[in-house]
Amino acid sequence: MNIVVLVKQVPDTWAERKLNEGDKTLDRASVDVVMNEIDEYAVEEALRIKEAQGGEVTILTMGPERAVETIRKALSMGADKAVHLSDEALKGSDAVQTSYALGKVLETLEYDLVIVGSEATDSRMATMGALLSERLGQPQLTGARKVTAEGGTVTIERQTDDGYAVVEASTPAIISVMEKINEPRYPSFKGIMAAKSKPLTTLSVGDAGVDEGQVGLAAAPSQVVEFSNKPPRQAGQIVKDEGDGGTKIAEYLASQKFV
Amino acid sequence: MSRWDTAERQALRQLARDLTAKEIAPHVAGWEREGQLPRSLHKTFANAGVLSVAFPEEVGGGGGDSIDAAIVAEEILLGGGSGGVVASLFTHGIAVPHIVQSGSRDLVDRYVRPTLAGDLIGALAVTEPGGGSDVAGLRTRAVRDGDAYVVTGAKTYITSGVRADFVTTAVRTGDDGYGGISLLVIDKGLPGFTVSPPLDKMGWRASDTAELSFDEVRVPAANLVGDEGAGFVLIMKQFQSERLAMATQAWATAQRCLDLVIPWLKDRETFGRPLSSRQVVRHKVAEMARQVWVAKTATRAAYEAWLDTGDAVTEVSMAKNTACAVCDHVVDEAVQLFGGLGYMRESEVERHYRDSRILRIGGGTDEIMNEVIAKRLGV
Ligand SMILES: Cc1cc2nc3c(=O)[nH]c(=O)nc-3n(C[C@H](O)[C@H](O)[C@H](O)COP(=O)(O)OP(=O)(O)OC[C@H]3O[C@@H](n4cnc5c(N)ncnc54)[C@H](O)[C@@H]3O)c2cc1C
Ligand SMILES: Cc1cc2nc3c(=O)[nH]c(=O)nc-3n(C[C@H](O)[C@H](O)[C@H](O)COP(=O)(O)OP(=O)(O)OC[C@H]3O[C@@H](n4cnc5c(N)ncnc54)[C@H](O)[C@@H]3O)c2cc1C
Numbered sequence: 001m002n003i004v005v006l007v008k009q010v011p012d013t014w015a016e017r018k019l020n021e022g023d024k025t026l027d028r029a030s031v032d033v034v035m036n037e038i039d040e041y042a043v044e045e046a047l048r049i050k051e052a053q054g055g056e057v058t059i060l061t062m063g064p065e066r067a068v069e070t071i072r073k074a075l076s077m078g079a080d081k082a083v084h085l086s087d088e089a090l091k092g093s094d095a096v097q098t099s100y101a102l103g104k105v106l107e108t109l110e111y112d113l114v115i116v117g118s119e120a121t122d123s124r125m126a127t128m129g130a131l132l133s134e135r136l137g138q139p140q141l142t143g144a145r146k147v148t149a150e151g152g153t154v155t156i157e158r159q160t161d162d163g164y165a166v167v168e169a170s171t172p173a174i175i176s177v178m179e180k181i182n183e184p185r186y187p188s189f190k191g192i193m194a195a196k197s198k199p200l201t202t203l204s205v206g207d208a209g210v211d212e213g214q215v216g217l218a219a220a221p222s223q224v225v226e227f228s229n230k231p232p233r234q235a236g237q238i239v240k241d242e243g244d245g246g247t248k249i250a251e252y253l254a255s256q257k258f259v
Numbered sequence: 260m261s262r263w264d265t266a267e268r269q270a271l272r273q274l275a276r277d278l279t280a281k282e283i284a285p286h287v288a289g290w291e292r293e294g295q296l297p298r299s300l301h302k303t304f305a306n307a308g309v310l311s312v313a314f315p316e317e318v319g320g321g322g323g324d325s326i327d328a329a330i331v332a333e334e335i336l337l338g339g340g341s342g343g344v345v346a347s348l349f350t351h352g353i354a355v356p357h358i359v360q361s362g363s364r365d366l367v368d369r370y371v372r373p374t375l376a377g378d379l380i381g382a383l384a385v386t387e388p389g390g391g392s393d394v395a396g397l398r399t400r401a402v403r404d405g406d407a408y409v410v411t412g413a414k415t416y417i418t419s420g421v422r423a424d425f426v427t428t429a430v431r432t433g434d435d436g437y438g439g440i441s442l443l444v445i446d447k448g449l450p451g452f453t454v455s456p457p458l459d460k461m462g463w464r465a466s467d468t469a470e471l472s473f474d475e476v477r478v479p480a481a482n483l484v485g486d487e488g489a490g491f492v493l494i495m496k497q498f499q500s501e502r503l504a505m506a507t508q509a510w511a512t513a514q515r516c517l518d519l520v521i522p523w524l525k526d527r528e529t530f531g532r533p534l535s536s537r538q539v540v541r542h543k544v545a546e547m548a549r550q551v552w553v554a555k556t557a558t559r560a561a562y563e564a565w566l567d568t569g570d571a572v573t574e575v576s577m578a579k580n581t582a583c584a585v586c587d588h589v590v591d592e593a594v595q596l597f598g599g600l601g602y603m604r605e606s607e608v609e610r611h612y613r614d615s616r617i618l619r620i621g622g623g624t625d626e627i628m629n630e631v632i633a634k635r636l637g638v
Contacts, residue, residue, distance in 0.1 A: 072270060186278060189308035189321040192270045 001055040001149055003046040004111045005079065006102065008036040009063050009070035010122040017122070023217055024224040025092045026122055028064060035070045038117030040077075040184035042177050045147055046115050047078045047185070053149070056080045058109060062090060062102055068200070075195035076187035082198070083109070087205045092217025095123065099131030101210045105203065106136060112171040113149060118142070118178050129176040139169035145180040263559060268330055271312070271323075275331045278307060279338035287341050290465040291610065294457050295422060296347050298380070304348060305377025313352075318359050319372040325500055326562055328352065329507045336511035337518070339607070342614035343465035345508055350419040350466075353501050354381035354427045357442055357493040361485035370425055370444055382423035384414035384471055385494060391416070392627050394429070394494060395437035399473065401430035407477040408432070408443055410451075413470065420469030421457050423447060428471075429494060432487050440490035444482040451476040462613035499572065501622040502579045503562055509582035509618045510554035512611050513589035517547055519608055520593045527598075540596070547589050554585035573635045576628040583618045583625065590615045 011017045012032040020027050046057045059074040059082035061067050071082045085105055093101065106114065119126035133140035144156035145164065154173050157164045159180060187195075205212050213219060239248045253259045262268075282303050290296055304310040313328035314320020321327070332345050351374045358366045373379040387397055399412025410430055417426070426445050433439030445452060455470040485493055524535040524544065534540050561578035564571035593608040594601035601608050619625045 069270075072266070073273075076270060076274075186307040187270070187274050188306070189271060189274070189312050189323060189327070191308070192267050192274065193322065195270070196267060 001049055001053045001113065002058070002111045003049060003055065003113045003115060004058045004060050004106065004109055005039070005042050005046045005074070006114065006116045006128065007039045007043065007059050007061050007070060007074050008117075008120045008122075009033050009061065009067040010036045010120055013037065013121050018229070019224070019227050023092060024227060025217065033066065033070070035073055036117055036120045036122075038119065038121075038177070038179065039074075040117075041179055041181050042115045042117045043074050043077055043079060044182045044184040045144075045177055046113075048182065049113070049147065049149060050078075055112075058083065058111070060102065060105060060109070061085070062093075062098060064091075071200060072192075072195050073187055075198045075200070076191035077185060078191060080198060082200045084200060084202045085205075085208055085210075086202055087210075089205050089212045089216050090210075092220060093215045094220040094222045095125045095127050095131060096221050097215045097219070099128060099135055101205070101208065101215055102128070103132055103135040104208050104210045106132065108208075112173075113147075113154060114138075114172070114174045115147075116174065116176045118176045129174050133174050136172075136174070138172050138174055140174045140176070141167050141169055142176045144175050144177045147175055147177070147181070262326060262563070263330070268327065271309075271327060272330055272334055274307060275309060275334035276338050278304065278309060279335050279340050283335060283344055284339040287339065287344060287465065290344065291341060292464075294464060295467040296344065296465060298377075298422070300348060301380065302377035305375065310348075310351070310377055311375035314355075314359065314371075314375055318367050319375040324566060325503065326566065329503070329559075329562060332504060332507050333511045336508060336515055339515070341463075341465055341610060342508050342512060342617070343463035345504075346463055347419050347466035349504070350383070350423075351375070351381050352504060353383040353418075353497065354423075354425075356497045356500065357427060357484050358444065360493060360496070361489075363484070365481065366444060366484065379424045380419055380422050382417050382419045382426045384417045384420070384426045384428045386414060386416050388413050388415045388470070392624060395440070395491060396435075397429055397431060397440065399428070399430045401432050401441065401443055401478070403432070403480065404477075406480050408480060408483070410443065410445065410473040410476045410478055413472045415470040416458065417469050417471055418463075418466055420471055421454060421467035423454075423469075426471060427484065428473075429490055432490075437491035438488050440494070441487050442484035442490040442493055443478050444484060445473070445476065445478050446482075449476050449478065461616060462610070463617055464613075498623060499565060499575050502575050502628075503558070503565065505618050505622045506554075506558040506561065506575075506578045506582040509579075509586035509615065510551060510558050512615055512618075513547075513551045513554060513582075513586045516589050516593035516608050516611050517544070517551055520544065520547075520596050523597060534596070543592060543596070547592055550585040550588060554582040557581045573632055576623075576631045576635075579623070580619075580625055580628045583615075586615045586618060 012034045015031050018027050050057050057079040059071055059079045061071050062085040116129045129140050141156045143158045145159045146157040148155045152171055154171050155168045158167050308321045309331055311320040312323040313325050316322040335345050355371045355374055358371050374381050401408040401410045424447050428443050428445050430441055430443050431439050432441040451474040453472050458468045525533055527534045557578045561574040564574045590612045594612045597606055597608055600606045
């Protein structure tokens with residue numbers, strides 16, 4: 001079973017994130033960066049399938065030069081090799097363009113499954129799996145909390161509000177996973193040492209057969225028109241307990257649609 | 260690029276940081292109260308290969324060196340772990356290197372591998388109620404009887420001694436003096452071997468510490484580490500890495516206090532202005548930072564000298580005393596700058612203030628370091 005995992009480097013979820021004033025793209029340079037959290041689950045799932053059935057796990061990342069740190073992390077968790085699509089021309093690409101570029105690279109790879117995280121914490125589009133499915137003409141199974149792949153078929157349990165649905169597709173297929181699926185492992189020290197000798201192919205848009213005119217900010221079909229920073233935190237609301245504190249808290253939570 | 264900062268070591272640093280944030284920091288307060296670490300923590304760190312970074316691959320280790328081990332300890336402390344956590348989680352760092360060095364396949368398979376895999380906990384017992392500094396004067400006796408040694412005596416202040424499955428124990432098999440000392444691996448549960456309840460300490464409270472007593476304990480002769488009489492040399496050699504680890508703990512603890520104090524000074528206002536606006540405070544912090552830098556630089560230089568030359572006894576001893584003195588000063592100033600809060604258990608600096616005090620005592624005291632340095636100077 002050969003698996004490609006899409007891994008994205010994103011600004012640390014806990015850090016203060018901002019857009020560049022000029023071109024309104026995400027400021028990726030001045031913040032701490034991490035592997036998109038859900039992608040860790042995607043890598044873990046791919047490694048588990050590989051450990052049970054054999055095959056190879058390939059990491060595919062589109063991103064600036066420093067995204068190599070994130071690729072190395074995936075390799076040190078146990079992935080076998082990686083492809084890094086990195087080119088100034090890609091800067092500012094939106095989800096549609098990104099799926100075009102990643103699709104181009106996927107066309108050159110041999111795989112049974114593409115595993116993606118359900119969304120990236122920076123753009124929060126949650127569309128990459130669907131876009132790639134459309135471009136590649138391959139089935140997509142979303143929201144997997146369990147994956148079983150055997151003999152040309154892949155079956156998932158899709159989490160729903162009241163339970164789960166069992167969904168099946170032929171391979172090659174694209175699967176998006178959610179946090180319930182597993183507990184990602186830490187990279188290991190040996191994995192870190194081994195990662196430096198694992199194959200890492202860096203591709204420019206030219207290498208990948210991506211048409212430069214179709215990617216990047218200028219050609220993006222969607223543009224960020226305006227943005228504002230999130231309002232400062234409001235003072236909390238104090239509930240005085242006069243014997244009915246519990247009820248008041250429940251009412252508050254209900255009014256905010258938390259319960 | 261500095262050898263402390265290669266791409267692989269940056270990744271190791273990040274791994275140690277992530278492990279600390281998730282597996283240690285949220286639990287430290289609880290472990291400090293309970294007085295010991297859960298065994299599961301050893302397993303988690305073993306699975307990530309972090310427990311054994313500095314051990315050779317042939318014995319189940321990661322194949323790194325002591326710089327890798329130092330990086331892990333630095334990150335645990337800088338990320339909000341405690342000295343007690345480091346001391347107790349890495350006790351094997353002082354308990355099994357002698358076994359590795361002696362080269363016995365059998366002892367490596369029975370003790371080193373399972374320990375590095377996070378399945379066993381080991382301790383090192385040198386210090387006795389009668390004295391710790393004078394290692395050559397130790398009195399616990401082991402008398403050969405057939406295929407066993409019969410051990411009688413006592414050890415005290417033994418880190419991880421309460422939880423330990425086995426104890427690498429310094430015993431006297433021969434005459435008085437250093438030539439009569441050997442190392443024996445003694446299993447928990449052998450008849451005549453008793454372990455005290457945890458000793459009640461000023462600091463390192465997440466680390467269990469015990470007194471051990473041996474009353475005619477029969478230990479298989481196969482558990483002798485190296486040759487009879489080789490114990491003292493093995494102990495002295497391994498003391499170097501223990502002292503370096505103490506120096507690391509000292510400067511990293513001081514750095515952590517600095518990291519905690521700076522935001523506080525910007526935030527805390529007295530007489531209508533932030534503390535950080537007062538020159539007397541600013542200069543105090545600058546001085547703390549200077550000292551931490553000196554401690555870090557000296558410690559790292561000693562590691563490098565030790566790795567490169569194999570003999571850096573003078574540098575190691577100087578680094579330990581330098582880093583410990585800095586740590587003492589910085590934790591004290593940090594408590595002072597936090598005012599009343601610095602005296603409260605809820606402030607982390609309060610813990611560092613208590614934890615730091617052991618560093619000038621354990622692994623060879625300040626005075627013993629100075630004895631070593633003076634001797635090396637030919638004085
Ligand atoms: C929390 C903790 C954990 C420990 N963990 C371990 C462990 O895991 N294994 C282990 O074997 N030991 C352990 N120890 C023991 C530690 O190594 C000893 O406490 C230390 O070596 C000092 O020995 P001592 O306590 O017997 O003091 P002593 O040797 O009695 O010394 C008392 C004082 O006299 C000074 N002194 C001694 N001789 C001289 C001299 N010739 N000239 C000038 N001054 C001198 C010392 O520096 C010290 O200040 C631990 C101790 C503590 C507190
Ligand atoms: C165990 C304990 C018992 C106590 N009991 C009592 C009690 O019974 N009643 C009571 O009223 N209080 C009590 N206190 C409070 C104690 O008096 C205060 O903690 C103390 O006055 C310091 O105030 P603070 O903690 O607010 O520190 P801060 O005033 O915030 O000072 C923090 C640090 O900044 C320094 N600093 C402050 N201003 C300046 C400046 N302008 N220039 C340079 N440095 C400055 C301080 O010296 C200190 O090092 C107690 C405190 C403790 C810990």
